[in-house]
Amino acid sequence: MTQRGSIRIEGAVKKHDQLTVLHGIDLDIKAGEFFVLLGPSGSGKTTTLRVLAGLESLSAGKVFMDDEDVTSKEPGERDVAMVFQSYALYPHMSVEENIAFPLKMIGQNQSSRNLAAREAATKVNIEHLMDRKPGQLSGGQQQRVALARAIVRQPRLFLLDEPLSNLDAKLRLETRIELRKLQRSLNVTTVYVTHDQEEAMTLADRVAVFMEGKIVQIDTPRNIFARPATLTVASFIGSPPMNLLAAQWQGSTITFKNGDSLQIEQSTAASREVIFGVRPSDLAPSAEGVSATVELIEDLGDSITVALLIDQQPIKMKLPHTQLIKENETIKVSCQPATVHLFDPLTGQRL
Amino acid sequence: MAAAQAIDSGALALARQERRFAWYLLGPSLLLLLITTTAPLVYLGWTSFFRLDMTMPWLSGFAGLDNYGKMLGDPRFMNSLWLTVVYTSSTVCLQILVGLSLAMLVQQIPKGQALLRIAAILPIVLAPVVVGLFWRTLVLAPDVGLVDLVTRALGLGSQNWLGDPQLALISVIAIHTWQWTPFAFLVFLATLATLPADVYEAARLDRANAWQRFRYLTLPLIRPAIIMVVIMRTMTALSAFAAIFAATGGGPGSSTEILNLYAYRTSFTELNLGYGSSLAMVLLGLTLAVSYVMFKRRKAAK
Amino acid sequence: MKQTIPRQLMLFTAAGLLLTVWAFPVIWGILTSFKTERDVLAYPPVWIFTPTLDNYRAVLSGADSILPNLWSSIVVSSTATLLTMLFSVPAAYAIARLKYPGKQTSGFYVLVTQMLPPVGLVIPYYLVLQRIGGLDTYSGLILIFLTFSLPFAIWLMVSYFEDIPLEMEEAALLDRAGRLRALWYVILPQVRGGIAVTTIFVFLNSWNEFMFSVLLGGNRVRPVTVAMFNFISVEQTQWARLAAAAIVAMAPVILIGLAAQRHIVKGLTVGAVKGGGRR
Numbered sequence: 002m003t004q005r006g007s008i009r010i011e012g013a014v015k016k017h018d019q020l021t022v023l024h025g026i027d028l029d030i031k032a033g034e035f036f037v038l039l040g041p042s043g044s045g046k047t048t049t050l051r052v053l054a055g056l057e058s059l060s061a062g063k064v065f066m067d068d069e070d071v072t073s074k075e076p077g078e079r080d081v082a083m084v085f086q087s088y089a090l091y092p093h094m095s096v097e098e099n100i101a102f103p104l105k106m107i108g109q110n111q112s113s114r115n116l117a118a119r120e121a122a123t124k125v126n127i128e129h130l131m132d133r134k135p136g137q138l139s140g141g142q143q144q145r146v147a148l149a150r151a152i153v154r155q156p157r158l159f160l161l162d163e164p165l166s167n168l169d170a171k172l173r174l175e176t177r178i179e180l181r182k183l184q185r186s187l188n189v190t191t192v193y194v195t196h197d198q199e200e201a202m203t204l205a206d207r208v209a210v211f212m213e214g215k216i217v218q219i220d221t222p223r224n225i226f227a228r229p230a231t232l233t234v235a236s237f238i239g240s241p242p243m244n245l246l247a248a249q250w251q252g253s254t255i256t257f258k259n260g261d262s263l264q265i266e267q268s269t270a271a272s273r274e275v276i277f278g279v280r281p282s283d284l285a286p287s288a289e290g291v292s293a294t295v296e297l298i299e300d301l302g303d304s305i306t307v308a309l310l311i312d313q314q315p316i317k318m319k320l321p322h323t324q325l326i327k328e329n330e331t332i333k334v335s336c337q338p339a340t341v342h343l344f345d346p347l348t349g350q351r352l
Numbered sequence: 353m354a355a356a357q358a359i360d361s362g363a364l365a366l367a368r369q370e371r372r373f374a375w376y377l378l379g380p381s382l383l384l385l386l387i388t389t390t391a392p393l394v395y396l397g398w399t400s401f402f403r404l405d406m407t408m409p410w411l412s413g414f415a416g417l418d419n420y421g422k423m424l425g426d427p428r429f430m431n432s433l434w435l436t437v438v439y440t441s442s443t444v445c446l447q448i449l450v451g452l453s454l455a456m457l458v459q460q461i462p463k464g465q466a467l468l469r470i471a472a473i474l475p476i477v478l479a480p481v482v483v484g485l486f487w488r489t490l491v492l493a494p495d496v497g498l499v500d501l502v503t504r505a506l507g508l509g510s511q512n513w514l515g516d517p518q519l520a521l522i523s524v525i526a527i528h529t530w531q532w533t534p535f536a537f538l539v540f541l542a543t544l545a546t547l548p549a550d551v552y553e554a555a556r557l558d559r560a561n562a563w564q565r566f567r568y569l570t571l572p573l574i575r576p577a578i579i580m581v582v583i584m585r586t587m588t589a590l591s592a593f594a595a596i597f598a599a600t601g602g603g604p605g606s607s608t609e610i611l612n613l614y615a616y617r618t619s620f621t622e623l624n625l626g627y628g629s630s631l632a633m634v635l636l637g638l639t640l641a642v643s644y645v646m647f648k649r650r651k652a653a654k
Numbered sequence: 655m656k657q658t659i660p661r662q663l664m665l666f667t668a669a670g671l672l673l674t675v676w677a678f679p680v681i682w683g684i685l686t687s688f689k690t691e692r693d694v695l696a697y698p699p700v701w702i703f704t705p706t707l708d709n710y711r712a713v714l715s716g717a718d719s720i721l722p723n724l725w726s727s728i729v730v731s732s733t734a735t736l737l738t739m740l741f742s743v744p745a746a747y748a749i750a751r752l753k754y755p756g757k758q759t760s761g762f763y764v765l766v767t768q769m770l771p772p773v774g775l776v777i778p779y780y781l782v783l784q785r786i787g788g789l790d791t792y793s794g795l796i797l798i799f800l801t802f803s804l805p806f807a808i809w810l811m812v813s814y815f816e817d818i819p820l821e822m823e824e825a826a827l828l829d830r831a832g833r834l835r836a837l838w839y840v841i842l843p844q845v846r847g848g849i850a851v852t853t854i855f856v857f858l859n860s861w862n863e864f865m866f867s868v869l870l871g872g873n874r875v876r877p878v879t880v881a882m883f884n885f886i887s888v889e890q891t892q893w894a895r896l897a898a899a900a901i902v903a904m905a906p907v908i909l910i911g912l913a914a915q916r917h918i919v920k921g922l923t924v925g926a927v928k929g930g931g932r933r
Contacts, residue, residue, distance in 0.1 A: 056824050058366060075366060077830035089821035093843040102839070103829040150829070367753070373833045374754035381745035381804060382760060388801045389767045392778035399778065457668035468669060469915055471677040477911035477918075478680075479862030481879045482900050489891055490686060491679060496695060496893060498682060534676060535922060542923040591771040594864035594879070615773045620869060625777060632774040643769045 005067050006032040006157040006190030013062035022048050024214040035184050038194045039201040040211030046194045050160050054083050082151035083160040088143050090135040097131040100149045121153040141172050159191040198238050210234050232349035241281050244316045248277040258312045261291040266338045278342035281319040290335030295328050400630035406623035419630035431606055432614040439610050440589040446529045447585055451536025459544045472534035484598025487527045514600050517607035524596050524608045536581050543577040583646045590639050611635045687897035694893040709898035720899055723881035731860035734799035738807050738856050746811030768805040772865050790872025798866050803856045813924055814848025851921035854914050858907055878903035
């Protein structure tokens with residue numbers, strides 16, 4: 002028996018009066034996958050999530066769940082559960098009543114409801130809070146109640162709208178791990194929206210990167226990190242973000258504005274302008290390379306981040322803490338040819 | 353694009369459900385309002401074009417704009433308009449001045465605010481007609497009333513508060529102000545409590561004195577509340593009836609006969625319902641005009 | 655910063671003024687209701703006197719009893735309040751949280767109906783009710799009470815509904831509640847306080863109403879506000895009895911006011927900040 006929970010979106014377009022929010026989204030999500038929609042605010046990722054929920058209608062396009070066309074189906078009829086960013090807990094009901102509510106709505110009797118609610122609560126470790134009201138809980142506890150309410154129905158799809166954004170940093174990290182474990186144990190298709198690329202990288206089986214209402218890349222986190230498809234994706238993923246410099250490319254040589262050059266793997270016949278990209282952790286001081294002035298050194302304990310200027314452009318370099326560099330020094334830096342990313346300056350596409 | 357159309361109808365079905373639900377909920381009330389408010393007003397307008405004098409029923413019939421024409425030459429009408437303006441503006445200004453001052457003073461007494469709240473609520477929950485009667489008898493009556501006792505104790509003698517035309521107007525304004533100032537007081541007290549404390553601390557550091565702090569910080573910050581109070585109190589003052597009716601009945605003569613009362617007396621004491629209708633129409637127009645202007649200003653202020 | 659003595663004095667004067675000017679008259683009225691007519695008219699005023707219940711006896715039993723009027727008030731006010739709440743709560747929910755065509759206009763219409771001067775409504779009502787024999791009937795009076803209660807209640811409830819976070823219905827819909835059950839199980843419990851406050855205000859407004867009661871009521875349907883005038887006429891004023899009648903007539907609203915004072919204050923300020931309101 003094939004597992005349920007495969008999702009497909011075809012050509013989804015959403016307009017708000019004259020403003021187009023989604024420019025034609027295509028998504029194919031496998032059953033049981035942890036799929037992340039990543040992008041900056043306003044990029045359309047939350048709208049897409051709400052389209053899956055049935056809370057937003059489409060101007061054009063279709064949504065399929067398990068090969069069934071659900072585009073015109075109401076939110077309640079899609080067998081989908083959602084955790085809102087604000088959790089949307091029912092403040093006048095106890096935790097138990099909150100979690101049991103979806104079951105009450107489909108007519109389950111009280112005792113089986115409460116049993117299922119308790120089971121769901123145990124999965125997220127809040128079974129001791131069943132009699133409290135949401136107002137008496139901390140942010141983290143409220144979030145778990147929202148999760149429990151979502152899983153109690155055993156839906157075919159979980160939708161999570163930036164569930165960690167209201168938590169403090171430490172709690173965020175802990176909850177992230179728990180979420181992943183929970184999803185693995187339940188094996189339910191999960192679509193997760195976030196603007197935090199670190200969250201996306203650590204949680205996702207696959208990521209869809211949203212920019213301005215379009216998807217610019219769908220791939221595993223590793224692949225997106227290793228081979229970002231566009232300039233915007235490259236500058237969005239990774240912390241600190243990828244360094245990007247304008248340069249000339251001819252043959253196998255990249256020449257920078259200050260005259261220094263580097264050898265790379267790819268080669269081209271004619272000379273062309275490119276955007277040269279390299280991650281801070283792939284740069285290192287070397288004998289031969291591009292000259293740079295050290296501006297500032299941030300000592301993070303186990304590593305140092307060096308802010309450099311190449312051609313008056315700010316560049317960052319990440320090194321182990323054992324390296325000795327001094328501020329205001331002029332040094333040469335270089336990188337392995339395999340770690341170089343090249344982008345077309347006009348289209349932003351990867352070369 | 354058949355596919356797109358299919359999608360639209362699906363999306364529309366969801367929106368259609370919401371619309372239908374909304375109409376089930378709202379429809380009955382709208383219908384009720386139409387029957388109880390709009391239809392009567394249309395009828396009122398209709399009546400205003402008729403001559404409908406119960407004391408001279410043989411003269412009833414269509415009269416066109418006669419009633420309205422009559423108004424223009426009616427000194428009692430002009431008087432009532434003037435009184436309405438004076439009454440409304442005086443009481444609203446007083447309510448705001450007194451209410452705001454008291455609120456600012458009381459705000460600084462954290463204890464005992466509960467007691468003051470009770471004192472403020474009492475006038476508001478009383479029936480205006482009872483308030484009017486009360487002031488007529490126990491407060492303003494000669495020999496027995498509170499005010500009389502006080503003025504005599506202070507050696508200022510007795511005044512005929514409700515019998516003297518000038519004093520009567522002052523009296524009814526005082527009555528209305530007495531009853532409704534607590535409303536302004538409570539609203540301002542609540543609003544003042546929401547003002548951010550750190551802004552005042554910054555102002556103190558900038559060497560602003562109390563008056564400056566009031567003028568440049570407090571006033572602008574509570575401006576929305578002031579506007580709202582003005583609107584609500586003006587509406588109440590324009591339709592004030594029971595208290596004046598109970599205290600003076602519109603008299604002595606016509607010295608407290610605001611338009612409201614003039615329309616009432618014309619219709620139900622002099623039984624000239626046609627003319628009374630036209631007077632009521634003018635009041636209606638006045639009220640709508642005033643509320644329109646006020647809401648426009650409120651929107652502009654936002 | 656230390657409070658200086660004159661400043662404290664000023665504050666207490668203000669508070670004292672408040673209490674004296676606003677609370678004292680009511681206390682004076684209560685005192686008067688326990689005096690004999692002679693004591694009331696005495697000058698200098700008597701502070702120590704033998705209280706008597708005669709006035710209350712006269713007002714509550716016997717020929718001048720206002721008990722029938724109390725009954726009229728109870729019937730009319732309660733029914734009007736109940737009907738108002740039944741209609742206004744769903745209507746307010748629709749205006750506050752649902753999307754439908756004509757939303758702006760209907761909201762504006764409700765707002766405008768709140769501003770109508772009563773004298774403008776009472777004339778046509780009188781004419782129509784007279785023709786169909788609806789004067790001096792409970793239904794006739796209750797119907798016109800709706801004209802000022804319904805828009806006011808809708809507007810007040812709208813502000814309470816607007817306070818609920820937007821996602822409540824969405825979460826309930828996803829939980830398969832459907833629109834009606836979402837309203838019943840999720841939204842309404844959250845505006846319980848608002849419903850209480852609105853009910854109180856609507857009841858107060860109805861109980862204290864005068865103009866409609868005096869013109870459209872009669873001998874059978876005669877709320878207490880009209881009955882007050884039994885004790886005052888051109889020839890004489892029965893001071894003490896009037897005071898007693900006033901106390902009895904106002905006792906319900908005063909008690910409600912004291913019991914629900916926090917609610918009332920909150921209701922006043924909510925109404926003032928968020929939208930129009932007639933009281």
